[in-house]
Amino acid sequence: MPRTAKGAHTLPGEYFTAREVYDQETDRIFSKSWICVGRASSVPNPGDFFLHEMDGESLIIIRAESGQINCLYNVCRHRGTRLQKEPCGQIKSRLHCPYHAWAYDTDGNLKSAPNMMGKTDFCEQDHSLQTAACVVWQGFILINQQRQVASFKNDFGNVLNRFDNWELDRLVSVHEIIYQVHANWKVIFQNYSECYHCSLVHPQLRPITSVETASNDFEKGHFLGGPMILADDYQTVTMNGKWCGSPLQELSTEDLRRVYFYTLCPSLFISPHPDYVLTHRIERVDVDSTRIVCNWLFPQEVAARDTFNASEAIEFWDLTNRQDWEICELTQLGVQSRVYRPGPYSGLESMLAAFDRHYLSLMATESETSSR
Numbered sequence: 001m002p003r004t005a006k007g008a009h010t011l012p013g014e015y016f017t018a019r020e021v022y023d024q025e026t027d028r029i030f031s032k033s034w035i036c037v038g039r040a041s042s043v044p045n046p047g048d049f050f051l052h053e054m055d056g057e058s059l060i061i062i063r064a065e066s067g068q069i070n071c072l073y074n075v076c077r078h079r080g081t082r083l084q085k086e087p088c089g090q091i092k093s094r095l096h097c098p099y100h101a102w103a104y105d106t107d108g109n110l111k112s113a114p115n116m117m118g119k120t121d122f123c124e125q126d127h128s129l130q131t132a133a134c135v136v137w138q139g140f141i142l143i144n145q146q147r148q149v150a151s152f153k154n155d156f157g158n159v160l161n162r163f164d165n166w167e168l169d170r171l172v173s174v175h176e177i178i179y180q181v182h183a184n185w186k187v188i189f190q191n192y193s194e195c196y197h198c199s200l201v202h203p204q205l206r207p208i209t210s211v212e213t214a215s216n217d218f219e220k221g222h223f224l225g226g227p228m229i230l231a232d233d234y235q236t237v238t239m240n241g242k243w244c245g246s247p248l249q250e251l252s253t254e255d256l257r258r259v260y261f262y263t264l265c266p267s268l269f270i271s272p273h274p275d276y277v278l279t280h281r282i283e284r285v286d287v288d289s290t291r292i293v294c295n296w297l298f299p300q301e302v303a304a305r306d307t308f309n310a311s312e313a314i315e316f317w318d319l320t321n322r323q324d325w326e327i328c329e330l331t332q333l334g335v336q337s338r339v340y341r342p343g344p345y346s347g348l349e350s351m352l353a354a355f356d357r358h359y360l361s362l363m364a365t366e367s368e369t370s371s372r
């Protein structure tokens with residue numbers, strides 16, 4: 001399918017600078033969408049938890065006794081106190097409120113409330129912790145704070161099994177780097193969604209994947225992107241062009257010659273390579289500030305080999321990331337100017353136009369009016 005941006009232009013400046021737009025995004029996108037908060041492998045055992053903070057909310061992502069992962073609001077049902085302060089850890093058997101010792105199990109059920117339980121006018125079932133929807137997809141934990149949440153399978157129907165051949169659900173992170181970037185989250189999404197900039201910004205990437213080989217297999221909605229083809233002399237995207245371990249076993253001949261670049265609005269990039277998968281988790285921090293958690297995922301058995309060394313992949317993408325963040329920060333400075341006006345997208349930026357269309361459609365939806 002030909003790539004075209006059909007006369008589309010970049011978003012007006014206020015979308016990258018205005019507090020009002022940022023707050024609308026909270027209501028219309030971030031509190032309603034499936035948001036990636038991490039990998040299931042980071043909470044392997046019952047009681048393991050970490051906190052996810054977003055838009056003033058604190059959420060406890062915890063593996064329950066049953067093995068299921070829950071998302072509990074970090075808000076006591078007595079007088080609202082934060083239950084958990086530590087960013088991660090293990091709950092032995094109960095989540096205890098530090099104020100008056102109400103205690104909850106890993107599913108959020110109230111299990112003890114001194115001087116209240118057993119009283120005729122107190123029903124413990126009415127005082128479980130509030131929860132948000134939580135699913136595990138391809139090893140990613142996704143949460144959704146919408147009260148009437150749509151079925152995950154409906155929302156993700158077209159990509160539910162997209163990464164089965166990479167066995168993404170069982171890959172483990174061998175390295176993580178967290179970046180703080182002074183740019184609006186959409187600048188980061190847009191930068192990832194085109195390789196028009198690659199020859200100038202990423203001289204080391206230029207010989208490996210040429211922008212002319214890029215195509216898109218998802219062109220509409222919340223999941224966008226597609227493949228680029230590796231140049232003949234390269235097995236994968238690394239500093240030396242060679243696999244770090246060995247190619248993923250279930251890949252087709254075609255996929256062994258490709259690198260894919262996908263965005264999942266509004267919180268995740270997934271980049272499958274022949275021998276590993278690179279992920280970027282995007283967190284809005286402020287109008288002009290974004291936190292990016294980058295992980296290099298490999299099969300456990302490959303990572304466990306004595307000879308395994310991921311440094312060629314880590315070095316390559318850390319360098320590329322930093323080049324991207326620098327150009328994103330320059331873009332943020334420019335779109336804050338009083339003279340900035342929307343500019344025309346090239347045909348190589350069709351995914352940016354598609355992202356904007358989806359983003360604007362979400363922003364046009366009504367906020368939830370009733371409170372939780």
Ligand code: FES
Nearest residue numbers: 076078079097100
């Ligand atoms: S506020 Fe939590 S027990 Fe009182």
Ligand SMILES: [Fe+2]
Nearest residue numbers: 191201202324
């Ligand atoms: Fe880039």
